[in-house]
Amino acid sequence: MTGERGLINRGLTNGGLVNGGPVNRGLVNGGLVNSGLVNRVLDFSLVDGPGNRLVIFVQGCNFDCIACHNPYTIDVCDSCGGCVEPCPDEALSLTFDRGTPEVVVDRNVCTECDVCIEVCPINSTPLARRMEVSALLQRIGSVAPFISGITVSGGEATRQADFVVDLFSAVKSTPGLDRLTTMVDTNGSADRATWDRLAPVMDGAMVDLKALDPELHLRMTGQDNAPVLESIRHLAAIGKLYEVRLLMVPGHNDSAETVKRTAEWLLAVDPDMRVKLIGFRRHGVRPHHAHIAEAEPEHLAILERTLRAVGLSGVVVV
Amino acid sequence: MDAEEARAAARRIVNDPTLTFHQRRHYLAGLAEGLLDYPPLGDEAAEALNKQIICDLFEGPAPYRARYILPDYGRALARGSDHLELDPPGDLDEALNFLLIMYTQVPSITGYPVYLGDFDKILEPFVTGVDDETLRRKLRLFWIAVDRMLPDAFVHTDVGPGDSRITRAVFAVDRELKQVVPNITFKVDPELTPDDLIEDAVTTVFETAKPHFVNHPLMVRDLGEDYAAVSCYNSLPVGGGSHTLTRLNLKAVAELHQGGIETFLADTLAHYVELTAQVIEARIRYLVEEARFFEHDFLAREGLISLDRFSAMFGVFGLAEAVDVLMEAEGRPGRYGHDAEANEVSYRITRRVSDLVAARPLPYCEGNDGRAFLHSQSGIDTDIGVTAGTRVPIGDEPGMLEHIRAVAPHHDLFQAGVSDIFHVEDTARRNPRAMVDIIRGAFAEGMRDFTFNLATNGFIRITGYLVRKCDLENFDAEGARHGSTTFAAGAERNSHVTTRNVKRVVSRESSPRPAS
Numbered sequence: 001m002t003g004e005r006g007l008i009n010r011g012l013t014n015g016g017l018v019n020g021g022p023v024n025r026g027l028v029n030g031g032l033v034n035s036g037l038v039n040r041v042l043d044f045s046l047v048d049g050p051g052n053r054l055v056i057f058v059q060g061c062n063f064d065c066i067a068c069h070n071p072y073t074i075d076v077c078d079s080c081g082g083c084v085e086p087c088p089d090e091a092l093s094l095t096f097d098r099g100t101p102e103v104v105v106d107r108n109v110c111t112e113c114d115v116c117i118e119v120c121p122i123n124s125t126p127l128a129r130r131m132e133v134s135a136l137l138q139r140i141g142s143v144a145p146f147i148s149g150i151t152v153s154g155g156e157a158t159r160q161a162d163f164v165v166d167l168f169s170a171v172k173s174t175p176g177l178d179r180l181t182t183m184v185d186t187n188g189s190a191d192r193a194t195w196d197r198l199a200p201v202m203d204g205a206m207v208d209l210k211a212l213d214p215e216l217h218l219r220m221t222g223q224d225n226a227p228v229l230e231s232i233r234h235l236a237a238i239g240k241l242y243e244v245r246l247l248m249v250p251g252h253n254d255s256a257e258t259v260k261r262t263a264e265w266l267l268a269v270d271p272d273m274r275v276k277l278i279g280f281r282r283h284g285v286r287p288h289h290a291h292i293a294e295a296e297p298e299h300l301a302i303l304e305r306t307l308r309a310v311g312l313s314g315v316v317v318v
Numbered sequence: 319m320d321a322e323e324a325r326a327a328a329r330r331i332v333n334d335p336t337l338t339f340h341q342r343r344h345y346l347a348g349l350a351e352g353l354l355d356y357p358p359l360g361d362e363a364a365e366a367l368n369k370q371i372i373c374d375l376f377e378g379p380a381p382y383r384a385r386y387i388l389p390d391y392g393r394a395l396a397r398g399s400d401h402l403e404l405d406p407p408g409d410l411d412e413a414l415n416f417l418l419i420m421y422t423q424v425p426s427i428t429g430y431p432v433y434l435g436d437f438d439k440i441l442e443p444f445v446t447g448v449d450d451e452t453l454r455r456k457l458r459l460f461w462i463a464v465d466r467m468l469p470d471a472f473v474h475t476d477v478g479p480g481d482s483r484i485t486r487a488v489f490a491v492d493r494e495l496k497q498v499v500p501n502i503t504f505k506v507d508p509e510l511t512p513d514d515l516i517e518d519a520v521t522t523v524f525e526t527a528k529p530h531f532v533n534h535p536l537m538v539r540d541l542g543e544d545y546a547a548v549s550c551y552n553s554l555p556v557g558g559g560s561h562t563l564t565r566l567n568l569k570a571v572a573e574l575h576q577g578g579i580e581t582f583l584a585d586t587l588a589h590y591v592e593l594t595a596q597v598i599e600a601r602i603r604y605l606v607e608e609a610r611f612f613e614h615d616f617l618a619r620e621g622l623i624s625l626d627r628f629s630a631m632f633g634v635f636g637l638a639e640a641v642d643v644l645m646e647a648e649g650r651p652g653r654y655g656h657d658a659e660a661n662e663v664s665y666r667i668t669r670r671v672s673d674l675v676a677a678r679p680l681p682y683c684e685g686n687d688g689r690a691f692l693h694s695q696s697g698i699d700t701d702i703g704v705t706a707g708t709r710v711p712i713g714d715e716p717g718m719l720e721h722i723r724a725v726a727p728h729h730d731l732f733q734a735g736v737s738d739i740f741h742v743e744d745t746a747r748r749n750p751r752a753m754v755d756i757i758r759g760a761f762a763e764g765m766r767d768f769t770f771n772l773a774t775n776g777f778i779r780i781t782g783y784l785v786r787k788c789d790l791e792n793f794d795a796e797g798a799r800h801g802s803t804t805f806a807a808g809a810e811r812n813s814h815v816t817t818r819n820v821k822r823v824v825s826r827e828s829s830p831r832p833a834s
């Protein structure tokens with residue numbers, strides 16, 4: 001069992017461009033059935049919310065965080081075919097079955113060596129696949145007795161909000177699964193309308209806040225943080241904020257002063273919110289960001305005290 | 319062994335600087351018993367025993383006490399004991415004092431009691447009016463006394479399944495003291511046991527690798543309400559126990575079998591199950607009819623045990639290798655734990671053993687309707703190249719879900735315990751509720767009993783008993799205070815148990831003989 005996300009070494013760098021969100025709807029069996037572009041499903045995870053959880057990692061993210069531990073989930077494969085030849089196990093092939101080029105993987109052959117990820121010019125992976133809600137329900141059903149719930153992580157869960165809404169609705173309306181809690185792990189960039197669509201079937205969101213300062217946020221993620229702050233406020237207001245995660249990246253957002261200001265802002269939103277302080281670790285991070293130091297436990301302890309001193313009551317350190 | 323060899327062996331024990339006085343005496347007694355003739359056996363059974371296809375766990379050729387004895391401590395506390403000249407205790411101090419005295423008089427294969435009672439139940443009548451703080455303080459002293467006086471990891475207590483402040487105090491004290499002794503089993507009833515109590519047990523596992531978790535409803539189905547898990551996770555009737563634990567090496571049987579799986583099940587396996595039953599029967603008859611243990615022991619005389627609640631344990635081990643050998647013989651590639659076909663073969667083997675054992679009457683086994691209890695035996699330190707019980711080999715375990723699914727079907731058959739061990743990564747420490755989920759899931763999947771091991775706590779579970787890692791590291795240099803550590807040092811040398819995706823435990827039971 002592992003709670004870590006995939007550990008991938010990237011050979012190439014990302015130009016920083018972000019693909020458009022993946023298309024969610026496809027015609028199956030004559031009806032409109034939702035499916036999602038899924039990087040992988042982990043049956044047991046101890047680190048993605050309360051209790052033991054099944055986690056669905058979706059493919060595709062609109063942020064480009066320097067500290068991303070699974071950068072191969074950021075961009076969506078465009079089936080350029082560049083990884084077909086390099087695959088040492090001949091697991092990949094380029095087909096034109098649906099009119100357009102498509103890279104398909106033979107999962108019985110693939111050894112998960114990650115060579116394809118290393119050679120991909122956009123740091124993507126050919127292993128993400130479209131999964132229907134019904135298939136996921138089956139998978140969830142088979143582990144249901146062992147879990148408290150499911151979490152959609154990523155990638156960015158809310159980029160495939162239709163899929164997530166359908167999945168959560170299906171879980172909530174399936175006898176035997178309806179006791180499971182449904183959560184998303186998100187970068188917080190979704191707008192209010194998206195959250196309001198998710199809210200009726202989502203038990204909570206775990207929101208990453210990379211930086212309170214817009215400039216710093218832009219440097220760390222390539223995006224503005226106004227939507228993130230708004231998401232945190234809105235989710236707290238409607239009772240759907242499970243936790244805010246502060247990833248401490250040394251030399252970037254981990255000065256006591258920065259953390260104190262963040263804490264004050266969070267305090268104003270909700271003094272009892274669960275705040276998880278996470279130390280940056282280098283594994284999986286792209287090579288051009290791998291020079292960043294790992295967070296020191298001693299420094300995290302100081303920051304934890306800073307958060308508490310401001311008055312936050314629900315601080316957890318990882 | 320001739321007289322010359324016996325003298326040399328005795329000399330080695332007497333002069334072994336890594337053994338305490340008590341350990342030397344224990345091994346000397348074993349040596350003396352070993353000079354006697356084995357109870358009469360047929361030639362085939364004797365040969366299988368000789369070749370270690372059947373293993374009596376070095377219990378000795380002249381059994382003079384039952385292997386596992388589970389006295390009814392509740393009854394003893396209620397009635398007092400003439401033999402011990404003790405009146406029924408009137409308060410908690412008297413009860414704890416009574417128990418400590420009684421423990422020193424309970425025989426077992428190891429010389430130490432393997433069962434200390436279901437603490438929450440036997441102490442319940444004495445805690446009214448005792449506040450939590452006082453309860454904890456008294457229990458703490460008692461815990462220290464038990465660990466120092468009975469230094470063997472097979473000394474075992476049970477708690478659960480209902481909520482009780484005694485159970486919570488037991489966990490708290492155990493977390494605080496981090497002792498090897500006593501080992502603890504926590505009975506879980508999914509309907510009855512509250513989540514936060516299971517979580518309390520889980521956080522205790524993170525500190526001390528205890529308790530062991532058992533599926534209470536499944537145990538009650540097979541053993542009735544009055545059962546306990548004792549020693550190395552052997553579940554047996556309270557007020558009774560097991561005369562012997564004799565085990566069949568499935569790997570060895572598969573290796574000497576000529577042919578495929580069908581003939582193995584039909585003939586070879588059936589033959590060796592019968593031979594094992596003959597060894598068990600001979601041992602039982604000696605204990606009951608020659609040594610006449612049940613006629614003279616005070617526990618029997620005072621009704622704290624009774625012969626009709628005893629049976630014997632029929633153990634198996636080396637299932638993993640047996641499956642692999644048979645699959646290979648048929649030219650099939652799958653391995654146990656990883657392949658559905660191989661797993662299917664494993665279920666057919668245990669089902670067959672179970673049917674054969676259930677069809678073989680044994681004397682003095684009324685505790686289980688005249689049949690032996692089936693037990694998946696978790697190994698001793700001399701086992702080399704053969705996996706404990708029905709476990710997946712060390713270091714070869716699949717992911718936890720697959721692991722649970724692979725082994726769960728066996729659990730239904732082993733009334734007297736299975737004890738699979740799961741390695742859990744350190745992140746569990748911050749999310750004990752996740753382990754509660756997994757425990758509930760495992761029981762829903764049909765598991766009977768299991769233990770978790772966390773990579774980073776200071777204990778190591780070897781084959782079913784606990785050893786402190788530091789004791790193991792120091793052992794070769796200085797010897798160990800716990801009988802079980804001796805055992806673990808051998809197990810570690812012989813089968814790299816510490817490379818197990820992490821597990822632990824140790825005891826004299828697992829190290830029945832001195833290292834030679």
Ligand code: SF4
Nearest residue numbers: 087110111113114116
């Ligand atoms: S991960 Fe699989 S598909 Fe990718 S290169 Fe390796 S074998 Fe080929």
Ligand code: SF4
Nearest residue numbers: 077080081083120126
């Ligand atoms: S994974 Fe990358 S290299 Fe392979 S087809 Fe997709 S975009 Fe091209």
